[in-house]
Every structure is written in structure tokens, then in C-alpha cells.
Amino acid sequence: MKKVIEELQPYIPEKPLEELKSELGLKKLVRLSANENAYGTSPDVKKAVVNWAYTQSNLYPDGDATELRQLISAKFKLDPKQIVFGVGLDEVIVMLSRVFLEPGDEELVSTPTFSEYALHAEIEEAKINKVPVLENGGIDFDGMLKAITQKTKLVWICNPNNPTGTFETVADIEKFVSQVPKDTLVLVDEAYIDFVTEPNATAMDLTKKYSNIVVMRTFSKAYGLANFRVGYAVFSKEIAEQVQKVRLPYNVNSVAQEAATAAFKDTDFVNEVVNKNAKERSKFEAYFDEKNIKHYQSQANFIFFEYPNSDKLADYLLHNGYLIRTGLRPGWLRISVGKAEDNESIQKLIDEYEKK
Ligand SMILES: *Cc1c(COP(=O)(O)O)cnc(C)c1O
Numbered sequence: 001m002k003k004v005i006e007e008l009q010p011y012i013p014e015k016p017l018e019e020l021k022s023e024l025g026l027k028k029l030v031r032l033s034a035n036e037n038a039y040g041t042s043p044d045v046k047k048a049v050v051n052w053a054y055t056q057s058n059l060y061p062d063g064d065a066t067e068l069r070q071l072i073s074a075k076f077k078l079d080p081k082q083i084v085f086g087v088g089l090d091e092v093i094v095m096l097s098r099v100f101l102e103p104g105d106e107e108l109v110s111t112p113t114f115s116e117y118a119l120h121a122e123i124e125e126a127k128i129n130k131v132p133v134l135e136n137g138g139i140d141f142d143g144m145l146k147a148i149t150q151k152t153k154l155v156w157i158c159n160p161n162n163p164t165g166t167f168e169t170v171a172d173i174e175k176f177v178s179q180v181p182k183d184t185l186v187l188v189d190e191a192y193i194d195f196v197t198e199p200n201a202t203a204m205d206l207t208k209k210y211s212n213i214v215v216m217r218t219f220s221k222a223y224g225l226a227n228f229r230v231g232y233a234v235f236s237k238e239i240a241e242q243v244q245k246v247r248l249p250y251n252v253n254s255v256a257q258e259a260a261t262a263a264f265k266d267t268d269f270v271n272e273v274v275n276k277n278a279k280e281r282s283k284f285e286a287y288f289d290e291k292n293i294k295h296y297q298s299q300a301n302f303i304f305f306e307y308p309n310s311d312k313l314a315d316y317l318l319h320n321g322y323l324i325r326t327g328l329r330p331g332w333l334r335i336s337v338g339k340a341e342d343n344e345s346i347q348k349l350i351d352e353y354e355k356k
Contacts, residue, residue, distance in 0.1 A: 049259055061257060068085070087230075093117060097126075105127070107129070107152065108154070137296035159193065165297070173188060173206065183212070190215055195274055214234065216233045217233075283343065291350075301337050313333065313353060
């Protein structure tokens with residue numbers, strides 16, 4: 001056994017909802033701890049999956065995900081060879097860590113952020129350097145620049161950032177990338193970019209201008225396909241070729257490809273999700289403001305907020321049917337923005353909790 005694995009703190013996935021529900025004796029339990037899509041999935045996905053011919057089950061999937069690749073490259077005006085698909089963005093993070101990190105190398109993260117960046121760096125026996133976010137939750141780009149050393153191979157920029165929900169403009173990201181050494185890769189994780197209501201949010205075009213920037217996307221959030229496990233990264237062509245070498249040849253199965261293709265084409269569904277989320281997000285932020293509950297400005301489908309004895313509030317909500325995320329920063333909680341009726345119930349529950 002490798003020593004690093006023995007000592008590793010694993011990523012703890014969500015408990016199955018049904019199991020948790022029966023454990024707590026609840027009739028209804030809504031999971032708002034994993035930033036899943038509150039509005040489900042495009043009905044077109046159901047059609048595509050049901051129509052998928054079972055006669056192909058004995059055949060290996062299209063290892064290139066040709067149709068999906070064509071659609072995505074047409075939309076963002078990319079060379080199709082720039083894209084590498086993964087079994088969720090999770091697998092892309094694994095591939096990147098495997099390709100770029102050797103024992104003793106360094107990676108740089110802004111904290112708090114998505115924990116899997118550090119987890120996979122640890123597995124590769126790389127050192128993780130951390131720069132805390134600014135007072136407003138935004139990335140400290142100057143601090144990040146100063147923290148880059150000759151050994152820094154990867155720099156992670158999660159935008160909007162999980163868990164703070166805060167958003168960085170393309171101009172700020174470009175200014176940063178232009179000052180980063182050319183052999184240090186800047187990885188922009190855009191898992192939540194569809195939820196951003198500011199204009200021109202994506203850094204996708206920077207992949208055409210800088211060879212050391214990578215933009216990552218997933219179908220798990222705004223597209224509502226978390227169960228199907230499809231994500232991708234957009235690289236310069238030369239780097240994509242190297243990363244393809246470590247990708248398992250048939251990683252994304254045909255049903256997942258069909259589902260992602262149908263979801264990608266149904267722009268109406270995504271727009272509706274994004275609009276509903278934006279409306280519910282502002283209502284929730286207004287509620288927090290009114291109660292003087294400190295929170296960051298979110299451009300995602302979740303809000304990060306500070307609360308005295310935060311775990312006690314989370315526990316109260318859980319026993320009343322709402323699971324939210326604890327343990328990301330002492331005193332802070334992350335709540336996914338749910339459907340209107342759930343958000344209203346949660347706000348009532350918080351009001352009640354405060355009266356007790
Ligand atoms: C959810 C999430 C992912 C992982 O997405 P999958 O495609 O479901 O593996 C990656 N990055 C961030 C920041 C996320 O929140």
C-alpha cells in the first residue's frame with residue numbers, strides 16, 4: 001500500500017437520500033447540500049435515453065464522443081481536438097493531476113474551494129499551497145501570483161467558486177493568466193458558469209489565446225445530469241493530445257453521451273433553470289440581508305453564509321426535511337438554492353429556530 005493512500009482523508013460522497021430519510025424517520029427530505037439541479041432534467045433527455053437502442057449494449061461506446069464533441073466545438077468555435085471528456089468533471093480533475101503532477105511538485109489553490117483539487121494532488125504526492133480568499137470571498141489574484149514558485153505546475157481557479165459562490169470576470173482572469181509563467185497551467189473550473197447572470201462570463205475564448213489555460217465544464221449542474229457523469233475540459237490542442245493518453249478509451253458510455261447531447265441541445269430548459277435560479281437566489285440573498293446574516297454575493301446555484309453555531313442550525317433544518325452542507329469553513333454553511341416553495345419553508349424554519 002502506498003503511504004500517501006493510507007494517510008489520505010477521502011472525499012465523502014452524499015449518503016443515499018432514502019437511507020438518510022429512513023434513519024431520521026422523515027417523510028420528506030430535500031437535499032440542498034450537493035448543488036444539484038432543483039428543476040430536474042430536460043424532458044428531451046428521457047426521450048433520448050429511452051430511444052437508445054438496447055441492441056448496442058454489446059458494443060463499446062464511441063470513444064471520441066463524436067456528436068457531443070461536434071456540438072460543443074461548434075457552440076464555442078473550438079477545434080474539436082481541444083476537448084477531453086471525462087466521467088464527470090471529477091475524472092477530468094484526476095486526469096489533469098495524473099498528467100501534470102509529480103512527487104514534490106506544487107499546486108496552488110484559493111481557499112476555500114472544491115476539495116477534489118487538493119485530494120488528487122495529494123495522491124500524486126504534490127504539495128498544496130493555499131491562498132485564502134479576500135474579505136468579500138473573491139480570489140486574491142495578487143496573493144496567488146506571489147505564491148507561484150518554479151515548482152508550481154497547476155493553479156486552480158473555480159469560477160464561480162464552490163463554496164463561496166463568488167464570480168471573477170474574464171478580464172481579471174486574463175490579467176492573472178498573462179502574468180503566470182507559461183509552464184504553469186491555470187485551470188478554470190466553470191462547473192457553475194451557466195448560472196452566472198453577469199454578461200460574457202466564460203473564459204472559454206482565452207483557450208484560443210493562451211496555451212497555459214484550461215476551461216472545464218460539467219453536465220451535472222445547470223444541465224441536471226449529475227447521475228450520468230459527463231464533464232469536459234478545453235485545452236490548447238497540444239496539451240489535449242497529452243491528456244488523451246491517460247484517458248480510459250471508453251470512459252463515457254453511450255447512454256451518457258446520448259443524454260448529454262440531448263441536454264446540450266435543449267437550450268430552453270437550461271435558460272429556464274438559470275432564470276428561475278437567479279430569481280430564487282436574489283430572494284434568498286434579500287432574506288439573508290434583511291436578517292443581517294452575512295453571506296457572499298453568489299453567481300451560482302448555492303449561497304455560502306455565516307451563522308452562529310452553524311452546525312446546530314444545519315441539524316435543525318435536517319430534522320425538518322432539509323439537508324444542507326456543513327464542514328466547509330468553521331461557522332459557515334452552504335445551501336443550494338432550491339425551488340421557491342422549499343426556499344420559503346427554509347426561511348420560515350430559520351425564523352422559527354431564532355424564536356426558540
Ligand atoms: C460539482 C463540481 C464538479 C464535479 O462535477 P461532476 O461533473 O459531477 O464530476 C467539479 N467542480 C466543481 C467546482 C463542482 O462543484
